[in-house]
Amino acid sequence: MAIPTTEFNQGLCAFIDNSPTPYHAVASMKQALQKEGFIQLHEGESWGQLTPGRYYVTRNDSSIVAFYLAEGDLASQGLNMVGAHTDSPCLKVKPQPERVQKTLLQLGVEVYGGALLNPWFDRDLSMAGRVSYQTESQQIKHVLVDFEQAVAVIPSLAIHLDRDVNQSRSVNPQQHLPPILTQLDEGETLDFRALLEQQCRTQHPELNIGKVLDYEICFYDTQKAAVTGLSGDFISAARLDNLLSCYVGLQSLLKADGKRSALLVCNDHEEVGSQSSSGAQGNFLQSVLQRLSYNSENYQRMMDHSMMISADNAHAVHPNYADRHDAEHGPLLNKGPVIKTNANQRYATSSETSAVFRQLCEINDVPVQDFVVRTDMACGSTIGPITASNIGVRTLDIGVPTFAMHSIRELAGSRDAAMLHTVLTAFFNQNSH
Numbered sequence: 001m002a003i004p005t006t007e008f009n010q011g012l013c014a015f016i017d018n019s020p021t022p023y024h025a026v027a028s029m030k031q032a033l034q035k036e037g038f039i040q041l042h043e044g045e046s047w048g049q050l051t052p053g054r055y056y057v058t059r060n061d062s063s064i065v066a067f068y069l070a071e072g073d074l075a076s077q078g079l080n081m082v083g084a085h086t087d088s089p090c091l092k093v094k095p096q097p098e099r100v101q102k103t104l105l106q107l108g109v110e111v112y113g114g115a116l117l118n119p120w121f122d123r124d125l126s127m128a129g130r131v132s133y134q135t136e137s138q139q140i141k142h143v144l145v146d147f148e149q150a151v152a153v154i155p156s157l158a159i160h161l162d163r164d165v166n167q168s169r170s171v172n173p174q175q176h177l178p179p180i181l182t183q184l185d186e187g188e189t190l191d192f193r194a195l196l197e198q199q200c201r202t203q204h205p206e207l208n209i210g211k212v213l214d215y216e217i218c219f220y221d222t223q224k225a226a227v228t229g230l231s232g233d234f235i236s237a238a239r240l241d242n243l244l245s246c247y248v249g250l251q252s253l254l255k256a257d258g259k260r261s262a263l264l265v266c267n268d269h270e271e272v273g274s275q276s277s278s279g280a281q282g283n284f285l286q287s288v289l290q291r292l293s294y295n296s297e298n299y300q301r302m303m304d305h306s307m308m309i310s311a312d313n314a315h316a317v318h319p320n321y322a323d324r325h326d327a328e329h330g331p332l333l334n335k336g337p338v339i340k341t342n343a344n345q346r347y348a349t350s351s352e353t354s355a356v357f358r359q360l361c362e363i364n365d366v367p368v369q370d371f372v373v374r375t376d377m378a379c380g381s382t383i384g385p386i387t388a389s390n391i392g393v394r395t396l397d398i399g400v401p402t403f404a405m406h407s408i409r410e411l412a413g414s415r416d417a418a419m420l421h422t423v424l425t426a427f428f429n430q431n432s433h
């Protein structure tokens with residue numbers, strides 16, 4: 001294979017480390033796109049008739065659509081599209097979060113998405129997100145912030161105080177999760193908004209930062225992404241679901257030859273059902289596509305010639321829990337991307353779209369695997385079916401096999417991301433369907 005896997009994984013790990021929140025992920029992607037000459041469009045401005053070239057547009061600073069417009073008629077040629085999501089389960093700071101208990105300052109948190117909660121204990125946590133502040137002239141502006149250092153922790157309860165812990169400890173998210181930030185003297189208080197204001201000033205001395213009005217701040221693990229295992233077979237990192245797919249999609253778009261119109265969409269809010277203006281149930285992608293097609297007949301013609309690959313991680317078969325998989329559909333790490341199929345349309349894959357992907361893998365010498373959930377278990381879902389029904393495009397759900405999905409630290413094979421990159425690049429370069 002042509003891709004130097006080590007180099008690819010270094011880029012992937014750096015992208016994950018630089019993207020503790022969806023806002024940071026979109027900022028990281030914008031930077032990479034601008035470096036390659038992509039032009040930013042704004043939803044609130046007129047686009048006129050776009051000439052062939054490279055463009056991107058964001059919504060809510062947390063979702064992004066980037067595309068190549070090739071020469072020729074879009075309605076008769078269609079677009080090859082890849083989708084992924086920018087968000088991951090995490091703990092999100094409440095609007096009035098401060099509480100002091102037993103001299104310790106803690107912050108109240110909500111659980112964002114279907115997080116595995118136990119792994120959040122005893123980690124060195126930091127905070128990052130978007131802050132909305134007021135300028136001297138009463139304007140409201142927004143800026144990204146990242147404390148970077150370990151500033152908080154959620155300590156476990158000692159086993160001596162809960163002897164049955166290994167059989168039965170459950171986590172009450174309201175009671176057990178508020179992270180501890182600092183110890184206060186008697187009568188001392190700490191205002192979280194004032195803390196954010198100070199951090200924003202330190203991080204952005206060039207800006208005229210005033211009073212912080214609101215924020216979306218998440219806790220995250222400060223441990224960096226790493227290639228692990230005795231022979232470097234694994235990648236251990238936070239947010240592999242689904243920053244891995246965002247990164248692979250982005251690198252594939254950047255590497256595509258640009259002779260075919262191609263598009264990457266990375267939506268926020270997948271982990272909470274996608275129902276938001278920037279989520280896959282919102283009209284962000286649809287609105288971009290409508291603006292590219294100019295009228296409804298062109299739109300439908302374009303969709304009929306297009307295809308979407310929805311990339312989101314798949315469950316690898318875990319050696320200690322192998323019975324959780326159907327024996328014939330247990331994807332292995334480092335054995336290639338996984339086609340995800342579900343008869344009840346929890347995945348958007350059809351035989352038409354999976355055939356295209358299987359053929360692409362074969363042509364590019366990349367192995368491919370299949371996942372179907374056990375018939376006696378419920379199936380997860382992703383942006384594939386939502387996007388397919390929202391914009392009316394034939395769609396395929398795929399992803400790289402991973403362990404520990406929705407943990408604070410997930411595990412993937414170190415060779416799978418580069419393999420998926422090969423296939424998605426070929427897909428972007430492929431002729432119409």
Ligand SMILES: [Zn+2]
Pocket residue numbers: 085241242270312313382
């Ligand atoms: Zn996901």
